[in-house]
Amino acid sequence: MAKQQPNLMDNIVSLCKRKGFVFQASEIYGGIGNTYDYGPLGVELLRRVKDAWWGRVVTERSDVVGLDSAIIQHPDVWVTSGHVGGFSDPMVDCKKCKARFRADKIEDASCPEKPSKRPGECAGELTEPREFNLMFKTNVGPVEGSGSVAYLRPETAQGIFLNFKNVLDSARIKPPFGIAQIGKSFRNEITPGNFVFRTREFEQAEMEFFVPPGEDQKWFEFWVRERFQWYTDYGINPDALRLRVHDKKELAHYAKATTDVEYLYPFGWGELEGIANRGDFDLSRHSEASGTKLVYFDQETKEKYTPWVIEPAGGINRMALTFLIDAYEEEQLEKDTRVVLHFHPRIAPTTVAIFPLVKKEGMPEKAHEIEAELRRARLSVQYDEKGAIGRRYRRQDEVGTPFCVTVDGQTLADDVVTVRERDSMEQVTLAVGELVPWILEAMGHWKRPERSPKSKD
Amino acid sequence: MAKQQPNLMDNIVSLCKRKGFVFQASEIYGGIGNTYDYGPLGVELLRRVKDAWWGRVVTERSDVVGLDSAIIQHPDVWVTSGHVGGFSDPMVDCKKCKARFRADKIEDASCPEKPSKRPGECAGELTEPREFNLMFKTNVGPVEGSGSVAYLRPETAQGIFLNFKNVLDSARIKPPFGIAQIGKSFRNEITPGNFVFRTREFEQAEMEFFVPPGEDQKWFEFWVRERFQWYTDYGINPDALRLRVHDKKELAHYAKATTDVEYLYPFGWGELEGIANRGDFDLSRHSEASGTKLVYFDQETKEKYTPWVIEPAGGINRMALTFLIDAYEEEQLEKDTRVVLHFHPRIAPTTVAIFPLVKKEGMPEKAHEIEAELRRARLSVQYDEKGAIGRRYRRQDEVGTPFCVTVDGQTLADDVVTVRERDSMEQVTLAVGELVPWILEAMGHWKRPERSPKSKD
Numbered sequence: 001m002a003k004q005q006p007n008l009m010d011n012i013v014s015l016c017k018r019k020g021f022v023f024q025a026s027e028i029y030g031g032i033g034n035t036y037d038y039g040p041l042g043v044e045l046l047r048r049v050k051d052a053w054w055g056r057v058v059t060e061r062s063d064v065v066g067l068d069s070a071i072i073q074h075p076d077v078w079v080t081s082g083h084v085g086g087f088s089d090p091m092v093d094c095k096k097c098k099a100r101f102r103a104d105k106i107e108d109a110s111c112p113e114k115p116s117k118r119p120g121e122c123a124g125e126l127t128e129p130r131e132f133n134l135m136f137k138t139n140v141g142p143v144e145g146s147g148s149v150a151y152l153r154p155e156t157a158q159g160i161f162l163n164f165k166n167v168l169d170s171a172r173i174k175p176p177f178g179i180a181q182i183g184k185s186f187r188n189e190i191t192p193g194n195f196v197f198r199t200r201e202f203e204q205a206e207m208e209f210f211v212p213p214g215e216d217q218k219w220f221e222f223w224v225r226e227r228f229q230w231y232t233d234y235g236i237n238p239d240a241l242r243l244r245v246h247d248k249k250e251l252a253h254y255a256k257a258t259t260d261v262e263y264l265y266p267f268g269w270g271e272l273e274g275i276a277n278r279g280d281f282d283l284s285r286h287s288e289a290s291g292t293k294l295v296y297f298d299q300e301t302k303e304k305y306t307p308w309v310i311e312p313a314g315g316i317n318r319m320a321l322t323f324l325i326d327a328y329e330e331e332q333l334e335k336d337t338r339v340v341l342h343f344h345p346r347i348a349p350t351t352v353a354i355f356p357l358v359k360k361e362g363m364p365e366k367a368h369e370i371e372a373e374l375r376r377a378r379l380s381v382q383y384d385e386k387g388a389i390g391r392r393y394r395r396q397d398e399v400g401t402p403f404c405v406t407v408d409g410q411t412l413a414d415d416v417v418t419v420r421e422r423d424s425m426e427q428v429t430l431a432v433g434e435l436v437p438w439i440l441e442a443m444g445h446w447k448r449p450e451r452s453p454k455s456k457d
Numbered sequence: 458m459a460k461q462q463p464n465l466m467d468n469i470v471s472l473c474k475r476k477g478f479v480f481q482a483s484e485i486y487g488g489i490g491n492t493y494d495y496g497p498l499g500v501e502l503l504r505r506v507k508d509a510w511w512g513r514v515v516t517e518r519s520d521v522v523g524l525d526s527a528i529i530q531h532p533d534v535w536v537t538s539g540h541v542g543g544f545s546d547p548m549v550d551c552k553k554c555k556a557r558f559r560a561d562k563i564e565d566a567s568c569p570e571k572p573s574k575r576p577g578e579c580a581g582e583l584t585e586p587r588e589f590n591l592m593f594k595t596n597v598g599p600v601e602g603s604g605s606v607a608y609l610r611p612e613t614a615q616g617i618f619l620n621f622k623n624v625l626d627s628a629r630i631k632p633p634f635g636i637a638q639i640g641k642s643f644r645n646e647i648t649p650g651n652f653v654f655r656t657r658e659f660e661q662a663e664m665e666f667f668v669p670p671g672e673d674q675k676w677f678e679f680w681v682r683e684r685f686q687w688y689t690d691y692g693i694n695p696d697a698l699r700l701r702v703h704d705k706k707e708l709a710h711y712a713k714a715t716t717d718v719e720y721l722y723p724f725g726w727g728e729l730e731g732i733a734n735r736g737d738f739d740l741s742r743h744s745e746a747s748g749t750k751l752v753y754f755d756q757e758t759k760e761k762y763t764p765w766v767i768e769p770a771g772g773i774n775r776m777a778l779t780f781l782i783d784a785y786e787e788e789q790l791e792k793d794t795r796v797v798l799h800f801h802p803r804i805a806p807t808t809v810a811i812f813p814l815v816k817k818e819g820m821p822e823k824a825h826e827i828e829a830e831l832r833r834a835r836l837s838v839q840y841d842e843k844g845a846i847g848r849r850y851r852r853q854d855e856v857g858t859p860f861c862v863t864v865d866g867q868t869l870a871d872d873v874v875t876v877r878e879r880d881s882m883e884q885v886t887l888a889v890g891e892l893v894p895w896i897l898e899a900m901g902h903w904k905r906p907e908r909s910p911k912s913k914d
Contacts, residue, residue: 020522020627023620026531028747032607033598035529037620040522040628040636047511047523054504060832062825062840065477065497066504071641071658072492072593074483091599100599136529136595138609140657141490142548142557142647150489152595152609163480163494170477171497172841181500184528184641190599200597201528290485368519375517383519384629 009266012328013195015339019399021045021324021349022196034193034200041399042320044349044380046203049319050182052346053205056230057180057312064178064207065171069159071184072140072150080289081158081282082253083151088131089190096124102190103129134187152186157311159183160208161282164294175296175307176219178209182316194267196317203316210296210307213280216256219310220277224259227273227312231261235344235448236326240264241272254281261314263322272322273314280306323347327400329451341400342423342451345443350401352439353382355392357408367407370417370432377436397422402446403439423449466723469785470652472796476856478502478781478806479653491650491657498856499777501806501837503660506776507639509803510662513687514637514769521635521664522628526616528641529597529607537746538615538739539710540608545588546647553581559647560586591644609643614768616640617665618739621751632753632764633676635666639773651724653774660773667753667764670737673713676767677734681716684730684769688718692801692905693783697721698729711738718771720779729779730771737763780804784857786908798857799880802900807858809896810839812849814865824864827874827889834893854879859903860896880906 016022020039024031038046058066078084090103094111101109101119113122120126136152153159160179167179182205189200211219224243232238246258256277263272283294283306297304327341345351354371356363364385374381382401384392389406396404404420410429411417417435420427421442430438473479477496481488495503515523535541547560551568558566558576570579577583593609610616617636624636639662646657668676681700689695703715713734720729740751740763754761784798802808811828813820821842831838839858841849846863853861863875867886874892877884878899887895 017623018627020624023623025527026534026619027623028619028743028749028751029531029533032527032529032531035527037524037526037616037623039524039620039623043523043525043638046525055835059835059837062828062832062838066500067494067496068500068503069494070482070489070492072489072643074486074489076486077483132599136597138593138595140593140645142589142645159494162483162485163496166474166480166484166494166496167477170475172839172843179497186529188597188599286485292485294485371519375519378512378516380516381519382629386629 005266008325008328009195011330011339012266012325015328015398016042016195016324034189034198036196036199041349045320045323045347046316048347048349049316049323050203050205052234053230053314053316053319054180054182057178057205057207061178063173063176064180064209065167065173067160067163067167067179067181068183069156069163069181071153071186072138073153073159073162075150076289077158077162078135078151078154080285082285083135083154084133086253087135087154088133090129091132091190092119092129093127094120094122094124095127097122100132100190101126105191132190134189136186136188154187155185155313156181156183156204156206157208157313158282160206161286161294164210164283164286165292168296174298176209176211176215178207180205180207194265194270196321197265197267197270199317202318204313205316205319206311206313208278208282209310209312211310213305213308216277216279216308216310220257220259220275223310223312224261224275227275227314228261231272231322234323234347235342235446236263236322237448240326242269244269252276254278263326265322265325272318273312275310275312278309278311280308282309283307331451338394338397340397340422342449343400343402344448345402345446348400348402349380350382350396350399351379351443352403352405353384353392353396353401354405355383355389355407356385357389357406359385361409362412363407366411370405370407370435374436374439377440379436379439393420393425403442405435462723465782465785466652468787469723469782472785472855473499473652473781491646491655493653493656498806502777502780502804503773505804505806506773506780507660507662509691510687510771510773510776511637511639514635514662514664518635520630520633521637521666522624522630524617524620524624524636524638525640526613526620526638528610528643529595530610530616530619532607533746534615534619535592535608535611537742539742540592540611541590543710544592544611545590547586548589548647549576549586550584551577551579551581552584554579557589557647558583562648589647591646593643593645611644612642612770613638613640613661613663614665614739614770617663618743618751621667621740622749625753631755633666633668633672635664637662637664639663651722651727653778654722654724654727656774659775661770662773662776663768663770665735665739666767666769668767670762670765673734673736673765673767677714677716677732680767680769681718681732684732684771685718688729688779691780691804692799692903693720693779694905697783699726701726709733711735720783722779722782729775730769732767732769735766735768737765739766740764788908795851795854797854797879799906800857800859801905802859802903805857805859806837807839807853807856808836808900809860809862810841810849810853810858811862812840812846812864813842814846814863816842818866819869820864823868827862827864827892831893831896834897836893836896850877850882860899862892 021042023037025035026032097113111117139148140150244260256279258276260271261273287294327343356367402422406418415432478499480494482492483489554570568574596605597607598605701717713736715733717728718730744751784800813824859879861877
């Protein structure tokens with residue numbers, strides 16, 4: 001249950017590169033720190049995670065609408081939000097070798113001149129800690145200089161607060177209601193981040209849920225439960241998840257309360273998502289700073305108030321990593337071991353693989369015909385005709401494809417195919433015409449398998 | 458046909474703000490130039506456009522895979538690609554008022570000190586033109602300075618070339634094959650951009666299709682046809698589209714040939730998408746600069762070669778704007794005029810609206826029940842109980858909702874609903890149980906309506 005087996009993280013990183021989930025960014029130029037690109041399987045995994053989040057948080061709900069705000073906003077936004085003043089890490093410099101280190105992580109750092117030694121042991125003196133802002137700075141417009149400084153957003157949440165009034169005025173909605181957004185955010189992180197767990201650019205999924213004051217505790221509890229439930233509904237092991245309540249001194253300056261959903265990673269418990277009660281902090285601050293009143297006026301009760309905000313905020317990349325780690329199993333079978341990713345079929349990058357049993361007798365042509373039909377249904381498909389069927393199954397297991405379809409002599413004779421399910425390794429025979437509806441149906445009925453030795457295949 | 462009626466663009470911009478498609482970014486702080494946020498309907502429109510592109514270019518094809526590369530790559534990438542050296546506009550400064558202007562657009566500019574006058578007429582002298590790079594610069598890591606300079610990508614294409622070898626090594630694919638990507642790019646544009654037609658940050662949809670040398674012309678022609686076809690399949694008026702072949706002196710330095718798909722915007726013909734034959738320019742340059750050989754070795758023929766590249770490249774925001782403009786009609790009916798967006802049902806932000814005929818007799822409850830069922834099917838739904846049915850239809854016409862479902866006395870008695878179709882304004886009666894499959898079916902059978910006076914409703 002606890003994913004603490006040795007080398008697990010190394011095995012996953014290696015699988016990610018070998019199979020096309022995640023590559024080091026700018027690898028051919030030596031890479032760039034804490035930055036990754038997502039390959040053919042990785043981008044499909046991210047798409048599934050985003051669709052699962054958006055579908056549940058926006059599409060299925062009548063009280064949440066979406067938004068897509070710009071990455072570069074007016075610089076005053078980040079003054080008001082507190083990011084210009086306070087979004088920083090304390091750093092110390094070595095006066096001799098000029099290296100810079102996080103003051104609160106200096107115990108774990110090493111001197112770049114003498115990597116076996118602690119910072120400062122190159123005989124340089126360390127400066128006093130100074131605050132280093134984590135926002136990326138740039139210049140907008142034709143002139144460089146302080147007048148044109150702008151920032152890459154460090155969170156998507158502020159774009160939502162900025163549009164609170166626009167959404168109220170245009171959508172037919174009133175508190176309690178939410179505005180949700182998925183998009184890239186940027187933080188100039190200094191410390192390395194356990195693969196894609198913490199990266200300089202990352203895709204956030206945030207939702208600000210605006211409620212009448214006094215209803216905040218109820219909705220806070222609702223969203224903690226609902227977000228926990230989402231992870232388990234998509235197959236994450238509930239025993240590897242826990243809720244952690246922030247204590248008073250740990251709370252961010254804007255938060256009345258925060259609870260994290262944590263996952264037991266190979267490197268220990270880590271934050272998967274945070275649910276915060278932000279009170280009326282953001283709307284009040286932006287009202288004051290911008291001069292635009294960000295309040296709600298209830299036509300029926302004639303009440304005017306600043307809504308309180310409950311915010312579930314997670315990272316798509318971290319969610320994807322978590323689905324990957326949680327799905328990963330080196331499963332002991334009777335005669336051998338298989339590597340298998342037990343993804344929920346709605347999360348799996350490839351939904352169905354199709355194999356001609358042999359590369360002749362018209363089987364590849366028939367398999368391509370069925371492939372085209374599956375693709376027209378907008379299912380994610382992989383065609384494979386290389387090697388023994390058993391090896392092809394294993395290749396698909398390793399990338400988590402839930403269904404493998406084999407075209408054989410019977411297909412040519414009777415228009416039936418064999419479908420092999422990834423987790424149980426059981427097979428069923430189906431008419432070709434039933435294949436698409438059968439797969440769509442089966443995707444909805446998946447259950448997380450027990451992780452125990454299997455004896456088939 | 459030609460969208461040249463006066464005020465059309467103003468009417469669309471106003472509709473976009475009023476209905477929640479597009480807002481000015483950071484509006485409460487006075488805005489930030491050339492930057493927009495997408496509201497509840499706008500974000501759904503962008504999602505549909507992205508899904509339609511990805512579905513056709515990636516999911517439905519066996520020869521294209523996806524990718525999602527980082528925005529901030531190693532700075533050498535942009536030296537090799539030619540962007541550091543050549544991605545610039547010529548600018549002149551006024552020595553007196555310090556304003557900066559594009560040298561090639563100076564005829565259209567005005568002096569900020571004397572807005573009625575041309576640049577330099579504040580009696581300042583203008584400098585000689587200097588090149589101003591359009592890439593946004595930032596600093597990565599803890600130290601500011603030239604050693605840590607990085608750029609926000611001005612195009613997604615380079616991220617694809619960087620991963621050419623990674624994809625070849627991990628995906629089971631060989632030329633001719635494509636790698637597709639959707640993602641944000643950034644250009645520090647100085648000139649204003651006709652609403653969201655040209656903005657500083659924008660979402661690109663690019664695909665690099667790698668072919669054996671000699672097959673480039675065939676595939677270039679294929680992708681020009683295929684991309685043109687995609688727009689008309691999703692409802693764009695073919696009479697408002699044209700292909701424009703770049704002449705030799707207009708070609709970018711990397712291009713052997715380029716054809717633009719152009720659309721007749723209210724402000725004239727403009728580029729909607731470009732299809733370029735990039736030859737082996739990019740892979741060769743990156744091979745040379747990085748020392749990693751970006752070539753293909755064919756195991757069967759034992760041939761080694763650098764593939765040529767055909768690139769269809771468009772902007773999601775510009776596509777969305779084009780769908781909006783093309784869908785927009787102020788339609789003359791017998792007694793009045795309606796504003797209607799004739800979106801393809803797969804592009805429309807809201808797929809179905811649901812109305813209780815009256816706000817009593819259990820109709821709202823029944824309507825909410827059906828709403829929940831539609832949402833569980835992951836359809837995008839709007840519930841509306843306010844005002845006369847006719848007015849509710851018009852509200853949905855204005856945002857392009859293709860289907861309106863009314864719950865009335867008959868629904869409570871016989872479990873049947875009335876579905877009204879947006880373009881024809883015709884109504885059908887359906888069993889509640891048939892509603893979801895009927896809508897899914899109807900979405901696939903939509904035809905672009907003739908734009909002529911109607912006499913119903």
